[in-house]
Amino acid sequence: MAAFIAALLNSLEFGLLLFLIASGLTIVFGVLGILNFAHGALYMLGAYFGYSVLHYVDLPFWAAVIVVPLAVAALAVVIERLTLRPIYGRHPTFGLLLTFALLLILDDAVRLIWGAGYHIVDPPSLLKGTVSILGAVYPRYGFFIIVAAVAIGVAIWLLFTRTRVGKTVRAAAIDRETAEALGINVTALFTLVFAFGAGLAALAGVLAAPIRAIGPSMGERIIIESFIVVVIGGLGSFPGALVGALILGAIHGFGGRWLPELNLILPFLGMAVVLLWRPQGLLGRSA
Amino acid sequence: MATSGLARPLGLTRGAAALAGLAAAAIALLALPYVAPYFVIFVATEILIMGLFATSFNLLFGFTGLLSFGHAAYFGTGAYIAALLLRDLQPDFVWVLLAAGLGAGLLAFVIGALCVRLNEVYFAMLTLAFGMMVYVVFHQWRSMTGGTDGVAGFPITALGFGVHGQLGNPVHYYYLVLVVVAASLFALYRITVSPFGLILRAMRENTERVAFAGVPVYRYRLYAFVLAGAFAGLAGALFSPFNRIAVPEMVHWTQSAEPVLMAILGGASYFFGPLFGAAVFLTLERWITSYTTEWMIYLGIILLLLVIFLPRGILGLFDRHKEDAP
Numbered sequence: 044m045a046a047f048i049a050a051l052l053n054s055l056e057f058g059l060l061l062f063l064i065a066s067g068l069t070i071v072f073g074v075l076g077i078l079n080f081a082h083g084a085l086y087m088l089g090a091y092f093g094y095s096v097l098h099y100v101d102l103p104f105w106a107a108v109i110v111v112p113l114a115v116a117a118l119a120v121v122i123e124r125l126t127l128r129p130i131y132g133r134h135p136t137f138g139l140l141l142t143f144a145l146l147l148i149l150d151d152a153v154r155l156i157w158g159a160g161y162h163i164v165d166p167p168s169l170l171k172g173t174v175s176i177l178g179a180v181y182p183r184y185g186f187f188i189i190v191a192a193v194a195i196g197v198a199i200w201l202l203f204t205r206t207r208v209g210k211t212v213r214a215a216a217i218d219r220e221t222a223e224a225l226g227i228n229v230t231a232l233f234t235l236v237f238a239f240g241a242g243l244a245a246l247a248g249v250l251a252a253p254i255r256a257i258g259p260s261m262g263e264r265i266i267i268e269s270f271i272v273v274v275i276g277g278l279g280s281f282p283g284a285l286v287g288a289l290i291l292g293a294i295h296g297f298g299g300r301w302l303p304e305l306n307l308i309l310p311f312l313g314m315a316v317v318l319l320w321r322p323q324g325l326l327g328r329s330a
Numbered sequence: 331m332a333t334s335g336l337a338r339p340l341g342l343t344r345g346a347a348a349l350a351g352l353a354a355a356a357i358a359l360l361a362l363p364y365v366a367p368y369f370v371i372f373v374a375t376e377i378l379i380m381g382l383f384a385t386s387f388n389l390l391f392g393f394t395g396l397l398s399f400g401h402a403a404y405f406g407t408g409a410y411i412a413a414l415l416l417r418d419l420q421p422d423f424v425w426v427l428l429a430a431g432l433g434a435g436l437l438a439f440v441i442g443a444l445c446v447r448l449n450e451v452y453f454a455m456l457t458l459a460f461g462m463m464v465y466v467v468f469h470q471w472r473s474m475t476g477g478t479d480g481v482a483g484f485p486i487t488a489l490g491f492g493v494h495g496q497l498g499n500p501v502h503y504y505y506l507v508l509v510v511v512a513a514s515l516f517a518l519y520r521i522t523v524s525p526f527g528l529i530l531r532a533m534r535e536n537t538e539r540v541a542f543a544g545v546p547v548y549r550y551r552l553y554a555f556v557l558a559g560a561f562a563g564l565a566g567a568l569f570s571p572f573n574r575i576a577v578p579e580m581v582h583w584t585q586s587a588e589p590v591l592m593a594i595l596g597g598a599s600y601f602f603g604p605l606f607g608a609a610v611f612l613t614l615e616r617w618i619t620s621y622t623t624e625w626m627i628y629l630g631i632i633l634l635l636l637v638i639f640l641p642r643g644i645l646g647l648f649d650r651h652k653e654d655a656p
Binding site: 078126129130133135136137139140141143144145146147148150151152154155263267270271274278304307308311312314315318319322 | 397444447448450451452454455456458459460462463466467470583584587590594624626627629630631633634637638641
């Protein structure tokens with residue numbers, strides 16, 4: 044029982060963190076039509092920015108959670124204006140290639156600035172230690188991640204369904220030309236959405252900083268996992284990102300404990316099965 | 331017949347100019363070991379192998395319009411088949427090459443039969459998924475492949491057919507690679523200009539129209555996928571004996587990214603674009619890494635500029651017959 048609870052919490056923690064990252068990826072794809080290969084690098088940038096802000100500027104953790112996503116979002120505005128804007132409307136393959144170039148640049152830039160070694164961030168003192176629940180002992184910070192990710196997820200959902208700007212973004216995602224004809228400034232909206240997705244990735248990066256080793260390869264691993272999540276859930280679908288992330292979380296939490304040999308192959312197998320059986324994803328609109 | 335800017339003053343047709351260029355390249359490549367130091371021969375061998383890998387990838391990308399993000403699965407499988415055969419059975423080298431090409435082609439047939447039904451990003455993601463599954467198999471099957479340590483310490487056998495020569499000698503190995511790559515490129519070139527190749531290109535432009543014309547689109551795509559896989563496997567079988575090791579990284583998706591970069595760099599709409607791209611890529615890599623270890627940032631900047639300003643690659647600069655890039 045204790046092992047099951049621990050695996051469940053592990054799945055939720057991993058899955059919900061992945062959900063934060065993948066939701067940014069899927070929103071950007073839904074609106075801009077670009078599958079952002081550099082999304083994992085932006086997540087990594089969030090973790091590194093968090094590390095620097097905590098160690099060198101000595102900000103409290105809570106302040107870092109606010110400041111870092113804003114900083115990465117600002118950088119994303121520059122990236123979108125300079126590099127993405129010229130290629131809108133071209134074949135989707137170019138978006139993948141361009142963001143792959145961005146990934147190469149950001150990965151090496153991180154290595155140049157922070158070095159190739161690993162860094163560690165402590166959780167805030169309030170969230171140190173463990174909690175025991177139904178016989179399972181689990182880190183307090185893990186619970187915090189679960190609660191925070193749920194809260195952020197609900198906030199995003201409200202933003203897109205209840206507010207004017209959210210509805211505008213969805214309108215532009217469904218039909219760009221009609222939205223433009225109705226007087227929506229789609230160009231500015233694209234910038235906003237890309238920055239928002241980058242900010243979300245960075246937020247996940249800061250939140251993950253105390254539980255992950257911060258190193259130059261952390262973005263590479265997470266981007267493939269995020270691809271799997273959005274493909275399983277449905278490219279461009281926000282609820283799909285949640286479902287996909289929870290599935291991957293369960294593979295990680297339960298598979299890691301009981302099927303260690305299959306654990307590495309299961310996510311890819313899941314993605315392949317979904318693509319073959321339902322290419323638009325579990326919750327995606329049919330193309 | 332149209333004449334290119336370079337050929338016109340000489341009064342040559344475009345085809346004759348291309349032939350003259352090829353002949354000059356062939357002479358230069360054949361004479362290379364007599365004039366260049368070992369280091370250059372190593373780099374040239376690597377360029378030829380990676381050039382074949384990238385050209386095989388481009389049969390799918392540049393000619394058929396399918397971006398495969400798991401092409402290293404076939405390259406790596408070829409590399410492992412070669413290393414394992416040389417470790418356990420030591421057949422003549424020609425059988426090693428043949429087995430690797432056939433084995434990788436067979437794998438491409440199984441995976442391709444599932445992948446070719448999808449388009450664009452979905453195709454890229456599905457090939458990525460299968461590529462990584464193959465990676466995991468080589469990575470986890472420790473008793474056979476040695477896991478992360480890879481397969482190493484195998485001897486390099488004689489070519490076969492009673493041909494004299496020591497393939498362990500870098501110069502001899504260079505000539506073997508040169509012959510195999512040249513023959514493969516010739517075969518691939520014949521394929522791209524055949525009626526089959528024209529249908530592939532037509533599918534790149536508009537798959538639906540080709541389907542309406544009565545062409546079995548998925549079967550043609552699958553043929554292209556198998557051919558691309560088989561030649562990638564052949565390139566892999568040249569690569570692991572060259573490096574004296576087969577490791578899981580040769581199957582990983584980051585290895586799949588290399589032919590993509592090379593094809594874009596050289597120009598994916600040209601047959602020799604990927605080979606040219608491989609030469610530029612590996613030369614730049616050697617040159618920049620002699621100054622700094624962070625060469626990916628330079629590669630990223632070059633790729634970024636190419637995608638934005640020069641989507642037809644470096645060869646696109648010299649071509650005045652504009653057509654759309656894939």
